[in-house]
Amino acid sequence: MTAQRVKLVGQGVAIGIVVLLFLLLARALATGEGGDVAAAAARGERPEAPDFALERLDRKGELALPALRGKVVVLNFWASWCIPCKEEAPYLEQLWRENRGRGLVVLGVDAKDFRGDARRFARRFELTFPLVYDGPGDILPDYGVTGFPETFVLDRAGRVVEAYTGAVNAAEDRARLEAAVERALAP
């Protein structure tokens, strides 16, 4: 192999590595786009909620978000070790019980947690709304979730109309959530 050929091969390998790194960066940026869901909802836009299908915690099988099209969904990300989630859980259960007959579903996504701890949490707070499990937290980047709890209101078409970072415990937050739910439930 001549020195010229070695040089060419070296240059080819270097260009290949740079292209690979560029593709990885582009992929990382594209994956991180989901984080705009909350920001877009805050700007008054109605971004489509990223789809997912996750293992159920409250029964066997999976639950896919698209299966809830036609219903208003209060999507709540939580974990059993999260203290504000404990304060918020009874309110979400109450919201679900009061509005389930009107086409509302509260859907809890337990993430970065032990399944057993999550089930104990659900029993302790007598949660009856559907619960799914995302132990590795795979869908959190899609929604831009960086902490717990975070809550999203989805309209009947599966678009995000409201987003909350932190527990929906303050009276004004609950009023805002309930107003968003009412708007989404309105025919």
Next chain:
Amino acid sequence: MTRVVVAAAIALLAATAPPLLAAEPPRAADLEAELVCPVCETTLDQSNAPVAERMKLFIRERIAAGDSEQEIKDALVAQFGPGVLATPPKGGFGLLAWLVPIVALLAGAIATAVLVRSWAHRREEEPEPEAPIEPELDRRVDEALARYDS
């Protein structure tokens, strides 16, 4: 007879002595250094996040229950995914993370060796040609030197 007694003694010792080759129970500290908190993404021994504390408790419970290091890791991967392992698994897709640096190192070493060899050959094959002195220039230099000497 003696042989029978010795064999029986050895068999008795083997049956009653603690198995020398039995695996040591895993140490919590070792596991905490090899597993990652899924929230703060540092190793468990560096984290005091609630989920990290819960995982440390889980590790201690499983060690007390007699689980091996691998069983404990597998149980945590089943809950939190392979991201809890501080080092990628030595199988499947994770194997790439181990192989790629080795392959890159080997490729670099081979490329360096080939380059060095190629340069060495070029030097041997193509010695620097001595620049011929043109007769005219040679004559003028001689004249200049002669003038300088006189």
